[in-house]
Amino acid sequence: xxxxxxxxxxxxxxxxxxxxxxxxxxxxxxxxxxxxxxxxxxxxxxxxxxxxxxxxxxxxxxxxxxxxxxxxxxxxxxxxxxxxxxxxxxxxxxxxxxxxxxxxxxxxxxxxxxxxxxxxxxxxxxxxxxxxxxxxxxxxxxxxxxx
Amino acid sequence: xxxxxxxxxxxxxxxxxxxxxxxxxxxxxxxxxxxxxxxxxxxxxxxxxxxxxxxxxxxxxxxxxxxxxxxxxxxxxxxxxxxxxxxxxxxxxxxxxxxxxxxxxxxxxxxxxxxxxxxxxxxxxxxxxxxxxxxxxxxxxxxxxxxxxxxxxxxxxxxxxxxxxxxxxxxxxxxxxxxxxxxxxxxxxxxxxxxxxxxxxxxxxxxxxxxxxxxxxxxxxxxxxxxxxxxxxxxxxxxxxxxxxxxxxxxxxxxxxxxxxxxxxxxxxxxxxxxxxxxxxxxxxxxxxxxxxxxxxxxxxxxxxxxxxxxxxxxxxxxxxxxxxxxxxxxxxxxxxxxxxxxxxxxxxxxxxxxxxxxxxxxxxxxxxxxxxxxxxxxxx
Numbered sequence: 181x182x183x184x185x186x187x188x189x190x191x192x193x194x195x196x197x198x199x200x201x202x203x204x205x206x207x208x209x210x211x212x213x214x215x216x217x218x219x220x221x222x223x224x225x226x227x228x229x230x231x232x233x234x235x236x237x238x239x240x241x242x243x244x245x246x247x248x249x250x251x252x253x254x255x256x257x258x259x260x261x262x263x264x265x266x267x268x269x270x271x272x273x274x275x276x277x278x279x280x281x282x283x284x285x286x287x288x289x290x291x292x293x294x295x296x297x298x299x300x301x302x303x304x305x306x307x308x309x310x311x312x313x314x315x316x317x318x319x320x321x322x323x324x325x326x327x
Numbered sequence: 328x329x330x331x332x333x334x335x336x337x338x339x340x341x342x343x344x345x346x347x348x349x350x351x352x353x354x355x356x357x358x359x360x361x362x363x364x365x366x367x368x369x370x371x372x373x374x375x376x377x378x379x380x381x382x383x384x385x386x387x388x389x390x391x392x393x394x395x396x397x398x399x400x401x402x403x404x405x406x407x408x409x410x411x412x413x414x415x416x417x418x419x420x421x422x423x424x425x426x427x428x429x430x431x432x433x434x435x436x437x438x439x440x441x442x443x444x445x446x447x448x449x450x451x452x453x454x455x456x457x458x459x460x461x462x463x464x465x466x467x468x469x470x471x472x473x474x475x476x477x478x479x480x481x482x483x484x485x486x487x488x489x490x491x492x493x494x495x496x497x498x499x500x501x502x503x504x505x506x507x508x509x510x511x512x513x514x515x516x517x518x519x520x521x522x523x524x525x526x527x528x529x530x531x532x533x534x535x536x537x538x539x540x541x542x543x544x545x546x547x548x549x550x551x552x553x554x555x556x557x558x559x560x561x562x563x564x565x566x567x568x569x570x571x572x573x574x575x576x577x578x579x580x581x582x583x584x585x586x587x588x589x590x591x592x593x594x595x596x597x598x599x600x601x602x603x604x605x606x607x608x609x610x611x612x613x614x615x616x617x618x619x620x621x622x623x624x625x626x627x628x629x630x631x632x633x634x635x636x637x638x639x640x641x642x643x644x645x646x647x648x649x650x651x652x653x654x655x656x657x658x659x660x661x662x663x664x665x666x667x668x669x670x671x672x673x674x675x676x677x678x679x680x681x682x683x684x685x686x687x688x689x690x691x692x693x694x695x696x697x698x699x700x701x702x703x704x705x706x707x708x
Contacts, residue, residue, distance in 0.1 A: 196455060219564065223452050248466075248570070249570065250466060251462050251466050251469060252518040253457070253461075253462045254515045254518070255516050256444075256457055256459060257443075257444065259457070260457035266456070266457070266462050266466070270567050273567075275568065277452070277456050278456065285469060288470055288473040300457055
Protein backbone atom coordinates (compact mmCIF):
# COMPACT_ATOMS: atom_id res chain seq x y z
CA UNK A 181 0.00 0.00 0.00
CA UNK A 182 1.02 3.60 -0.55
CA UNK A 183 -0.23 6.67 1.24
CA UNK A 184 -1.15 9.53 -1.07
CA UNK A 185 -2.93 12.84 -0.90
CA UNK A 186 -5.50 13.24 -3.62
CA UNK A 187 -6.05 16.62 -5.35
CA UNK A 188 -9.04 17.10 -3.09
CA UNK A 189 -6.72 17.03 -0.12
CA UNK A 190 -8.23 13.84 1.27
CA UNK A 191 -5.59 11.33 2.33
CA UNK A 192 -6.10 7.98 0.64
CA UNK A 193 -4.32 4.66 0.76
CA UNK A 194 -3.69 2.82 -2.50
CA UNK A 195 -4.15 -0.93 -2.29
CA UNK A 196 -1.76 -2.95 -4.48
CA UNK A 197 -0.09 0.32 -5.62
CA UNK A 198 3.06 -1.48 -6.80
CA UNK A 199 1.06 -3.78 -9.09
CA UNK A 200 -0.48 -1.28 -11.53
CA UNK A 201 -0.06 2.06 -13.26
CA UNK A 202 -2.78 4.62 -13.76
CA UNK A 203 -3.09 7.01 -16.67
CA UNK A 204 -5.76 9.05 -18.42
CA UNK A 205 -6.94 5.96 -20.29
CA UNK A 206 -7.44 3.89 -17.12
CA UNK A 207 -5.53 1.28 -15.15
CA UNK A 208 -2.83 -0.96 -16.60
CA UNK A 209 -1.87 -4.03 -14.57
CA UNK A 210 1.81 -4.90 -14.27
CA UNK A 211 2.01 -8.48 -15.52
CA UNK A 212 5.08 -10.73 -15.51
CA UNK A 213 5.64 -13.02 -18.49
CA UNK A 214 8.12 -15.90 -18.37
CA UNK A 215 10.41 -15.98 -21.41
CA UNK A 216 11.01 -19.69 -20.81
CA UNK A 217 7.46 -21.09 -20.55
CA UNK A 218 5.31 -18.07 -21.55
CA UNK A 219 3.27 -18.19 -18.31
CA UNK A 220 1.76 -14.89 -17.26
CA UNK A 221 1.54 -13.83 -13.62
CA UNK A 222 -0.29 -11.18 -11.69
CA UNK A 223 0.84 -9.77 -9.35
CA UNK A 224 4.27 -9.49 -10.96
CA UNK A 225 7.20 -11.44 -9.53
CA UNK A 226 10.87 -12.23 -9.96
CA UNK A 227 10.47 -16.02 -10.34
CA UNK A 228 8.14 -17.93 -12.64
CA UNK A 229 5.77 -19.99 -10.46
CA UNK A 230 5.51 -22.69 -13.12
CA UNK A 231 9.11 -23.36 -14.23
CA UNK A 232 11.00 -21.41 -11.52
CA UNK A 233 12.78 -19.53 -14.32
CA UNK A 234 14.13 -16.05 -13.67
CA UNK A 235 14.21 -14.84 -17.26
CA UNK A 236 11.07 -12.74 -17.01
CA UNK A 237 9.73 -9.70 -18.76
CA UNK A 238 7.23 -7.06 -17.68
CA UNK A 239 4.04 -6.60 -19.67
CA UNK A 240 1.51 -3.86 -19.09
CA UNK A 241 -2.06 -4.99 -19.56
CA UNK A 242 -4.59 -3.09 -21.61
CA UNK A 243 -7.39 -1.37 -19.75
CA UNK A 244 -10.26 -3.64 -20.74
CA UNK A 245 -11.19 -7.23 -20.01
CA UNK A 246 -14.17 -9.49 -19.39
CA UNK A 247 -15.93 -10.40 -16.14
CA UNK A 248 -15.72 -14.18 -15.63
CA UNK A 249 -18.01 -14.10 -12.60
CA UNK A 250 -19.32 -11.58 -10.11
CA UNK A 251 -21.06 -11.30 -6.73
CA UNK A 252 -22.45 -8.76 -4.31
CA UNK A 253 -20.73 -9.21 -0.95
CA UNK A 254 -23.23 -8.48 1.81
CA UNK A 255 -21.06 -9.51 4.78
CA UNK A 256 -17.54 -8.15 4.45
CA UNK A 257 -14.36 -8.02 6.51
CA UNK A 258 -13.19 -4.94 8.46
CA UNK A 259 -12.29 -2.07 6.13
CA UNK A 260 -14.79 -3.05 3.45
CA UNK A 261 -18.26 -1.69 4.23
CA UNK A 262 -20.88 -3.99 2.64
CA UNK A 263 -22.57 -4.25 0.26
CA UNK A 264 -19.97 -4.13 -2.49
CA UNK A 265 -19.53 -5.91 -5.79
CA UNK A 266 -16.54 -8.11 -6.61
CA UNK A 267 -15.73 -9.64 -9.99
CA UNK A 268 -13.09 -11.89 -11.43
CA UNK A 269 -11.83 -10.04 -14.50
CA UNK A 270 -9.96 -11.82 -17.29
CA UNK A 271 -7.52 -9.41 -18.89
CA UNK A 272 -4.57 -10.10 -21.19
CA UNK A 273 -3.90 -13.60 -19.88
CA UNK A 274 -4.40 -13.04 -16.17
CA UNK A 275 -7.45 -13.18 -13.90
CA UNK A 276 -7.71 -10.46 -11.28
CA UNK A 277 -10.21 -10.00 -8.47
CA UNK A 278 -11.50 -6.43 -8.56
CA UNK A 279 -14.11 -4.30 -6.91
CA UNK A 280 -16.81 -3.41 -9.39
CA UNK A 281 -18.92 -0.30 -9.82
CA UNK A 282 -22.65 -0.57 -9.35
CA UNK A 283 -24.89 -2.38 -6.90
CA UNK A 284 -25.55 -5.67 -8.63
CA UNK A 285 -23.39 -8.54 -9.86
CA UNK A 286 -22.22 -8.38 -13.48
CA UNK A 287 -23.55 -11.05 -15.81
CA UNK A 288 -20.74 -13.47 -16.75
CA UNK A 289 -18.80 -12.38 -19.84
CA UNK A 290 -19.68 -8.69 -19.42
CA UNK A 291 -16.91 -6.49 -20.94
CA UNK A 292 -15.31 -4.24 -18.34
CA UNK A 293 -12.79 -1.43 -18.15
CA UNK A 294 -10.31 -1.09 -15.29
CA UNK A 295 -10.25 2.28 -13.65
CA UNK A 296 -9.16 3.76 -10.33
CA UNK A 297 -11.77 3.85 -7.62
CA UNK A 298 -12.54 3.47 -3.94
CA UNK A 299 -12.60 -0.10 -2.67
CA UNK A 300 -12.86 0.33 1.07
CA UNK A 301 -12.36 2.54 4.04
CA UNK A 302 -9.93 1.92 6.85
CA UNK A 303 -10.54 4.00 9.96
CA UNK A 304 -11.75 6.96 7.86
CA UNK A 305 -9.03 6.69 5.22
CA UNK A 306 -10.43 5.76 1.80
CA UNK A 307 -8.77 2.73 0.20
CA UNK A 308 -8.41 3.06 -3.56
CA UNK A 309 -7.29 0.53 -6.17
CA UNK A 310 -8.18 -0.83 -9.59
CA UNK A 311 -11.95 -1.15 -10.06
CA UNK A 312 -13.97 -2.79 -12.84
CA UNK A 313 -16.65 -0.84 -14.66
CA UNK A 314 -19.06 -2.45 -17.13
CA UNK A 315 -18.70 -1.12 -20.66
CA UNK A 316 -20.96 -1.26 -23.67
CA UNK A 317 -19.87 -0.32 -27.19
CA UNK A 318 -16.45 0.56 -25.84
CA UNK A 319 -17.73 3.31 -23.56
CA UNK A 320 -17.73 3.02 -19.80
CA UNK A 321 -21.27 3.01 -18.42
CA UNK A 322 -21.74 6.12 -16.33
CA UNK A 323 -22.66 5.50 -12.73
CA UNK A 324 -25.09 7.69 -10.80
CA UNK A 325 -22.16 9.40 -9.14
CA UNK A 326 -20.58 10.38 -12.46
CA UNK A 327 -23.60 12.14 -13.87
CA UNK B 328 1.84 -51.41 1.95
CA UNK B 329 0.08 -52.80 5.00
CA UNK B 330 -3.67 -52.67 5.41
CA UNK B 331 -4.91 -49.84 7.61
CA UNK B 332 -8.12 -49.87 9.66
CA UNK B 333 -10.25 -47.49 11.63
CA UNK B 334 -11.10 -49.23 14.90
CA UNK B 335 -12.84 -46.48 16.82
CA UNK B 336 -14.19 -42.94 16.59
CA UNK B 337 -15.45 -40.21 18.87
CA UNK B 338 -16.84 -36.72 18.33
CA UNK B 339 -17.40 -33.80 20.66
CA UNK B 340 -20.73 -32.66 19.18
CA UNK B 341 -20.35 -29.63 16.92
CA UNK B 342 -21.95 -26.34 17.86
CA UNK B 343 -21.17 -23.07 19.58
CA UNK B 344 -18.90 -23.88 22.51
CA UNK B 345 -17.73 -20.40 23.47
CA UNK B 346 -16.42 -21.48 26.87
CA UNK B 347 -14.47 -24.50 25.62
CA UNK B 348 -11.04 -23.88 24.12
CA UNK B 349 -9.84 -25.84 21.12
CA UNK B 350 -7.57 -27.86 23.41
CA UNK B 351 -10.46 -28.67 25.75
CA UNK B 352 -12.63 -29.82 22.84
CA UNK B 353 -9.78 -31.98 21.54
CA UNK B 354 -9.22 -33.55 24.95
CA UNK B 355 -12.92 -34.35 25.14
CA UNK B 356 -12.89 -36.24 21.82
CA UNK B 357 -9.57 -38.01 22.45
CA UNK B 358 -10.60 -39.10 25.96
CA UNK B 359 -13.93 -40.40 24.66
CA UNK B 360 -12.15 -42.41 21.99
CA UNK B 361 -9.75 -44.01 24.48
CA UNK B 362 -12.58 -44.80 26.90
CA UNK B 363 -14.75 -46.26 24.15
CA UNK B 364 -12.06 -48.44 22.59
CA UNK B 365 -10.33 -49.41 25.82
CA UNK B 366 -6.98 -48.54 24.26
CA UNK B 367 -4.53 -47.28 26.84
CA UNK B 368 -2.40 -44.20 26.13
CA UNK B 369 0.84 -46.18 26.11
CA UNK B 370 -0.45 -48.21 23.14
CA UNK B 371 -0.71 -45.04 21.03
CA UNK B 372 2.55 -44.83 19.09
CA UNK B 373 1.99 -41.46 17.42
CA UNK B 374 -0.54 -38.66 17.21
CA UNK B 375 -1.58 -36.32 14.40
CA UNK B 376 -3.82 -33.35 15.15
CA UNK B 377 -5.42 -31.22 12.42
CA UNK B 378 -6.21 -27.62 13.29
CA UNK B 379 -6.02 -24.24 11.56
CA UNK B 380 -6.47 -21.74 14.39
CA UNK B 381 -5.55 -23.93 17.38
CA UNK B 382 -2.10 -22.42 17.77
CA UNK B 383 1.36 -23.78 18.38
CA UNK B 384 1.65 -27.30 19.75
CA UNK B 385 -2.10 -27.94 19.83
CA UNK B 386 -1.24 -31.64 19.32
CA UNK B 387 0.76 -31.71 22.55
CA UNK B 388 -1.75 -29.58 24.42
CA UNK B 389 -4.46 -32.12 23.62
CA UNK B 390 -2.71 -35.48 23.63
CA UNK B 391 -0.54 -35.02 26.73
CA UNK B 392 -3.73 -34.45 28.78
CA UNK B 393 -4.94 -37.96 27.93
CA UNK B 394 -1.62 -39.65 28.64
CA UNK B 395 -0.18 -39.63 25.13
CA UNK B 396 2.92 -37.89 26.35
CA UNK B 397 6.40 -38.48 25.03
CA UNK B 398 5.40 -40.13 21.76
CA UNK B 399 5.91 -38.37 18.42
CA UNK B 400 2.98 -36.02 17.87
CA UNK B 401 2.40 -33.50 15.10
CA UNK B 402 0.14 -30.52 14.50
CA UNK B 403 -1.07 -30.51 10.89
CA UNK B 404 -2.35 -27.42 9.11
CA UNK B 405 -3.85 -27.58 5.60
CA UNK B 406 -6.77 -25.15 5.90
CA UNK B 407 -10.13 -26.94 5.80
CA UNK B 408 -8.31 -30.13 4.78
CA UNK B 409 -6.22 -30.13 7.98
CA UNK B 410 -8.07 -33.02 9.60
CA UNK B 411 -8.03 -35.10 6.43
CA UNK B 412 -4.35 -34.35 6.01
CA UNK B 413 -3.63 -35.42 9.60
CA UNK B 414 -5.41 -38.71 8.86
CA UNK B 415 -3.39 -39.13 5.67
CA UNK B 416 -0.11 -38.77 7.58
CA UNK B 417 -1.30 -41.27 10.19
CA UNK B 418 -2.36 -43.64 7.42
CA UNK B 419 1.10 -43.34 5.83
CA UNK B 420 2.73 -44.31 9.11
CA UNK B 421 0.59 -47.42 9.60
CA UNK B 422 0.65 -48.41 5.91
CA UNK B 423 4.45 -48.20 5.94
CA UNK B 424 4.65 -50.39 9.03
CA UNK B 425 6.19 -47.67 11.17
CA UNK B 426 3.26 -47.70 13.60
CA UNK B 427 0.56 -50.16 14.63
CA UNK B 428 -1.69 -47.72 16.43
CA UNK B 429 -2.07 -43.99 15.80
CA UNK B 430 -4.46 -41.41 17.20
CA UNK B 431 -5.88 -38.76 14.84
CA UNK B 432 -7.69 -35.70 16.16
CA UNK B 433 -9.24 -32.73 14.37
CA UNK B 434 -10.19 -29.68 16.38
CA UNK B 435 -11.29 -26.06 16.10
CA UNK B 436 -12.90 -23.32 18.10
CA UNK B 437 -14.18 -20.61 15.75
CA UNK B 438 -16.28 -18.83 18.36
CA UNK B 439 -13.02 -17.30 19.53
CA UNK B 440 -13.19 -15.08 16.42
CA UNK B 441 -16.72 -13.81 17.01
CA UNK B 442 -19.27 -13.78 14.19
CA UNK B 443 -19.06 -12.98 10.50
CA UNK B 444 -17.08 -14.67 7.78
CA UNK B 445 -14.11 -16.89 8.51
CA UNK B 446 -11.01 -14.79 9.18
CA UNK B 447 -8.48 -15.00 6.35
CA UNK B 448 -5.13 -14.44 7.98
CA UNK B 449 -2.70 -14.96 5.12
CA UNK B 450 -2.24 -11.62 3.37
CA UNK B 451 -2.55 -11.94 -0.39
CA UNK B 452 -3.72 -9.80 -3.27
CA UNK B 453 -7.36 -10.93 -3.07
CA UNK B 454 -7.66 -10.60 0.70
CA UNK B 455 -6.23 -7.06 0.33
CA UNK B 456 -9.17 -6.35 -2.01
CA UNK B 457 -11.73 -7.51 0.53
CA UNK B 458 -12.45 -11.05 -0.58
CA UNK B 459 -14.18 -13.45 1.80
CA UNK B 460 -14.73 -17.18 1.34
CA UNK B 461 -18.47 -16.83 0.58
CA UNK B 462 -17.64 -14.39 -2.24
CA UNK B 463 -15.27 -16.80 -3.94
CA UNK B 464 -17.79 -19.64 -3.80
CA UNK B 465 -20.58 -17.24 -4.81
CA UNK B 466 -18.73 -16.44 -8.02
CA UNK B 467 -18.17 -20.14 -8.69
CA UNK B 468 -21.92 -20.55 -8.16
CA UNK B 469 -22.84 -17.70 -10.48
CA UNK B 470 -20.70 -19.16 -13.24
CA UNK B 471 -22.05 -22.70 -12.69
CA UNK B 472 -25.64 -21.48 -12.86
CA UNK B 473 -24.76 -19.46 -15.97
CA UNK B 474 -23.23 -22.45 -17.74
CA UNK B 475 -25.60 -25.25 -16.70
CA UNK B 476 -28.99 -23.58 -16.46
CA UNK B 477 -29.30 -24.50 -12.79
CA UNK B 478 -31.04 -21.95 -10.58
CA UNK B 479 -30.88 -20.65 -7.04
CA UNK B 480 -33.69 -23.12 -6.26
CA UNK B 481 -31.22 -25.89 -7.07
CA UNK B 482 -28.72 -24.49 -4.57
CA UNK B 483 -31.56 -24.36 -2.06
CA UNK B 484 -32.30 -28.05 -2.67
CA UNK B 485 -28.81 -28.88 -1.36
CA UNK B 486 -29.36 -26.89 1.82
CA UNK B 487 -32.77 -28.47 2.40
CA UNK B 488 -31.42 -32.00 1.86
CA UNK B 489 -28.37 -31.63 4.07
CA UNK B 490 -30.23 -29.81 6.83
CA UNK B 491 -32.82 -32.58 6.75
CA UNK B 492 -30.05 -35.17 7.21
CA UNK B 493 -28.31 -33.19 9.94
CA UNK B 494 -31.54 -32.77 11.88
CA UNK B 495 -31.26 -36.50 12.63
CA UNK B 496 -27.57 -36.42 13.60
CA UNK B 497 -26.98 -35.85 17.33
CA UNK B 498 -23.46 -34.59 16.55
CA UNK B 499 -24.60 -31.87 14.13
CA UNK B 500 -24.42 -28.15 14.85
CA UNK B 501 -27.68 -27.17 13.11
CA UNK B 502 -30.26 -29.77 14.06
CA UNK B 503 -33.35 -28.18 12.58
CA UNK B 504 -34.62 -29.08 9.12
CA UNK B 505 -35.44 -26.06 6.93
CA UNK B 506 -37.87 -25.49 4.08
CA UNK B 507 -36.94 -23.95 0.74
CA UNK B 508 -38.89 -20.87 1.78
CA UNK B 509 -36.82 -20.55 4.97
CA UNK B 510 -33.56 -20.88 3.01
CA UNK B 511 -34.59 -18.20 0.56
CA UNK B 512 -35.79 -15.92 3.35
CA UNK B 513 -32.51 -16.22 5.26
CA UNK B 514 -30.11 -13.28 5.34
CA UNK B 515 -28.22 -12.55 2.07
CA UNK B 516 -24.46 -13.20 2.42
CA UNK B 517 -22.96 -13.02 -1.08
CA UNK B 518 -25.24 -13.19 -4.12
CA UNK B 519 -26.61 -15.76 -4.93
CA UNK B 520 -26.07 -17.17 -1.41
CA UNK B 521 -28.25 -16.61 1.58
CA UNK B 522 -27.12 -17.62 5.05
CA UNK B 523 -28.56 -21.14 4.80
CA UNK B 524 -26.57 -21.76 1.60
CA UNK B 525 -23.43 -21.35 3.74
CA UNK B 526 -22.02 -23.61 6.46
CA UNK B 527 -21.94 -22.23 9.99
CA UNK B 528 -18.75 -21.38 11.87
CA UNK B 529 -18.67 -24.16 14.43
CA UNK B 530 -16.67 -25.41 17.37
CA UNK B 531 -15.96 -29.08 17.87
CA UNK B 532 -13.53 -31.97 17.73
CA UNK B 533 -13.33 -35.47 16.38
CA UNK B 534 -10.96 -38.39 16.89
CA UNK B 535 -10.34 -41.69 15.11
CA UNK B 536 -8.04 -44.61 15.88
CA UNK B 537 -6.00 -45.92 12.96
CA UNK B 538 -4.32 -49.28 13.33
CA UNK B 539 -2.71 -52.22 11.60
CA UNK B 540 -4.46 -55.51 10.93
CA UNK B 541 -2.65 -57.24 13.80
CA UNK B 542 -3.56 -54.49 16.25
CA UNK B 543 -7.18 -54.47 15.07
CA UNK B 544 -7.47 -58.25 15.53
CA UNK B 545 -6.07 -58.03 19.04
CA UNK B 546 -8.40 -55.15 19.89
CA UNK B 547 -11.38 -57.11 18.62
CA UNK B 548 -13.55 -54.11 17.82
CA UNK B 549 -15.60 -53.40 14.68
CA UNK B 550 -13.39 -52.00 11.94
CA UNK B 551 -13.59 -50.29 8.58
CA UNK B 552 -10.69 -50.65 6.19
CA UNK B 553 -9.09 -47.58 4.62
CA UNK B 554 -8.73 -48.51 0.98
CA UNK B 555 -7.31 -45.18 -0.17
CA UNK B 556 -5.88 -42.08 1.49
CA UNK B 557 -4.78 -39.27 -0.80
CA UNK B 558 -3.85 -35.59 -0.40
CA UNK B 559 -3.14 -33.19 -3.24
CA UNK B 560 -2.39 -29.46 -3.34
CA UNK B 561 -3.85 -26.85 -5.64
CA UNK B 562 -2.08 -26.08 -8.91
CA UNK B 563 -1.14 -22.42 -8.63
CA UNK B 564 -1.59 -20.13 -11.57
CA UNK B 565 -2.99 -16.64 -12.11
CA UNK B 566 -4.32 -17.07 -15.63
CA UNK B 567 -7.88 -18.00 -16.65
CA UNK B 568 -9.29 -21.07 -14.93
CA UNK B 569 -12.53 -23.00 -15.17
CA UNK B 570 -14.04 -22.37 -11.75
CA UNK B 571 -16.89 -24.81 -12.40
CA UNK B 572 -14.48 -27.76 -12.43
CA UNK B 573 -12.49 -28.30 -9.22
CA UNK B 574 -9.51 -30.04 -10.79
CA UNK B 575 -8.00 -30.61 -7.34
CA UNK B 576 -10.92 -32.88 -6.44
CA UNK B 577 -10.68 -34.61 -9.82
CA UNK B 578 -6.94 -35.27 -9.36
CA UNK B 579 -7.26 -36.43 -5.75
CA UNK B 580 -10.25 -38.66 -6.51
CA UNK B 581 -8.61 -40.22 -9.54
CA UNK B 582 -5.62 -41.21 -7.41
CA UNK B 583 -7.90 -42.57 -4.69
CA UNK B 584 -9.99 -44.63 -7.12
CA UNK B 585 -6.80 -46.03 -8.63
CA UNK B 586 -5.30 -46.85 -5.24
CA UNK B 587 -8.45 -48.63 -4.05
CA UNK B 588 -9.65 -50.25 -7.26
CA UNK B 589 -13.05 -48.81 -6.35
CA UNK B 590 -15.13 -46.85 -8.86
CA UNK B 591 -17.57 -43.99 -8.22
CA UNK B 592 -20.49 -46.33 -9.01
CA UNK B 593 -19.42 -48.57 -6.10
CA UNK B 594 -19.93 -45.85 -3.48
CA UNK B 595 -22.84 -46.12 -1.06
CA UNK B 596 -22.18 -42.83 0.66
CA UNK B 597 -19.99 -39.75 0.33
CA UNK B 598 -19.21 -37.18 2.99
CA UNK B 599 -18.52 -34.16 0.78
CA UNK B 600 -17.02 -30.75 1.56
CA UNK B 601 -20.18 -28.66 1.11
CA UNK B 602 -18.87 -25.47 2.72
CA UNK B 603 -21.37 -23.73 0.45
CA UNK B 604 -24.32 -25.28 -1.40
CA UNK B 605 -22.62 -24.93 -4.80
CA UNK B 606 -19.75 -27.12 -3.57
CA UNK B 607 -21.98 -30.21 -3.63
CA UNK B 608 -22.54 -29.75 -7.38
CA UNK B 609 -18.92 -28.94 -8.21
CA UNK B 610 -17.38 -31.74 -6.18
CA UNK B 611 -20.02 -34.40 -6.89
CA UNK B 612 -19.25 -33.94 -10.57
CA UNK B 613 -15.47 -33.96 -10.06
CA UNK B 614 -15.81 -37.07 -7.87
CA UNK B 615 -17.58 -38.77 -10.77
CA UNK B 616 -20.88 -39.26 -8.90
CA UNK B 617 -22.75 -37.85 -11.86
CA UNK B 618 -22.11 -36.42 -15.30
CA UNK B 619 -20.62 -32.98 -15.50
CA UNK B 620 -23.24 -30.23 -15.34
CA UNK B 621 -25.85 -32.67 -14.02
CA UNK B 622 -25.33 -32.73 -10.26
CA UNK B 623 -28.10 -30.23 -9.67
CA UNK B 624 -30.52 -32.59 -11.40
CA UNK B 625 -29.26 -35.53 -9.32
CA UNK B 626 -30.05 -33.56 -6.15
CA UNK B 627 -33.47 -32.50 -7.46
CA UNK B 628 -34.28 -36.11 -8.37
CA UNK B 629 -33.32 -37.42 -4.91
CA UNK B 630 -30.34 -39.44 -6.14
CA UNK B 631 -28.11 -38.04 -3.36
CA UNK B 632 -30.62 -38.57 -0.53
CA UNK B 633 -30.28 -41.24 2.16
CA UNK B 634 -31.83 -44.19 0.37
CA UNK B 635 -31.01 -42.66 -3.03
CA UNK B 636 -28.47 -43.86 -5.56
CA UNK B 637 -25.54 -42.61 -3.45
CA UNK B 638 -26.11 -40.78 -0.17
CA UNK B 639 -24.21 -37.50 -0.22
CA UNK B 640 -23.49 -36.10 3.24
CA UNK B 641 -25.92 -38.27 5.21
CA UNK B 642 -24.44 -36.75 8.38
CA UNK B 643 -25.69 -33.33 7.28
CA UNK B 644 -22.49 -32.17 5.61
CA UNK B 645 -20.80 -28.94 6.52
CA UNK B 646 -24.07 -27.09 5.88
CA UNK B 647 -25.73 -28.79 8.82
CA UNK B 648 -23.15 -30.74 10.81
CA UNK B 649 -21.10 -27.53 10.91
CA UNK B 650 -17.53 -26.69 9.99
CA UNK B 651 -14.97 -26.42 12.79
CA UNK B 652 -12.42 -26.31 10.00
CA UNK B 653 -9.63 -28.54 11.31
CA UNK B 654 -12.11 -31.06 12.70
CA UNK B 655 -14.10 -31.60 9.52
CA UNK B 656 -11.91 -34.19 7.80
CA UNK B 657 -11.69 -36.32 10.96
CA UNK B 658 -15.40 -36.13 11.75
CA UNK B 659 -16.15 -37.25 8.18
CA UNK B 660 -14.05 -40.38 8.86
CA UNK B 661 -15.90 -40.92 12.14
CA UNK B 662 -19.28 -40.62 10.41
CA UNK B 663 -18.17 -42.96 7.60
CA UNK B 664 -16.87 -45.48 10.16
CA UNK B 665 -20.20 -45.56 11.98
CA UNK B 666 -22.04 -45.96 8.68
CA UNK B 667 -19.85 -48.91 7.66
CA UNK B 668 -20.13 -50.73 10.99
CA UNK B 669 -23.89 -50.12 10.92
CA UNK B 670 -24.24 -47.94 14.01
CA UNK B 671 -25.22 -44.63 12.38
CA UNK B 672 -28.71 -44.72 13.91
CA UNK B 673 -31.28 -42.42 12.32
CA UNK B 674 -28.91 -41.41 9.50
CA UNK B 675 -27.87 -44.99 8.66
CA UNK B 676 -27.50 -45.56 4.92
CA UNK B 677 -29.07 -48.98 4.20
CA UNK B 678 -26.42 -51.70 3.76
CA UNK B 679 -23.54 -49.21 3.56
CA UNK B 680 -20.43 -51.05 2.33
CA UNK B 681 -18.30 -48.38 0.61
CA UNK B 682 -17.77 -44.77 1.72
CA UNK B 683 -15.75 -41.81 0.46
CA UNK B 684 -14.82 -38.74 2.49
CA UNK B 685 -13.70 -35.49 0.87
CA UNK B 686 -12.36 -32.18 2.15
CA UNK B 687 -10.97 -29.19 0.29
CA UNK B 688 -9.17 -26.29 1.90
CA UNK B 689 -9.15 -22.84 0.35
CA UNK B 690 -8.44 -19.30 1.33
CA UNK B 691 -5.48 -18.35 -0.85
CA UNK B 692 -5.48 -16.77 -4.29
CA UNK B 693 -4.21 -18.47 -7.43
CA UNK B 694 -5.91 -21.81 -6.70
CA UNK B 695 -9.57 -22.74 -6.37
CA UNK B 696 -8.55 -24.71 -3.28
CA UNK B 697 -5.19 -25.08 -1.62
CA UNK B 698 -5.50 -28.68 -0.45
CA UNK B 699 -7.77 -31.68 -0.91
CA UNK B 700 -7.95 -34.93 1.02
CA UNK B 701 -9.93 -38.02 0.05
CA UNK B 702 -10.35 -41.32 1.89
CA UNK B 703 -12.18 -44.40 0.64
CA UNK B 704 -13.30 -46.93 3.24
CA UNK B 705 -15.01 -50.30 3.10
CA UNK B 706 -16.93 -52.36 5.62
CA UNK B 707 -15.21 -55.48 6.96
CA UNK B 708 -17.17 -58.71 7.43
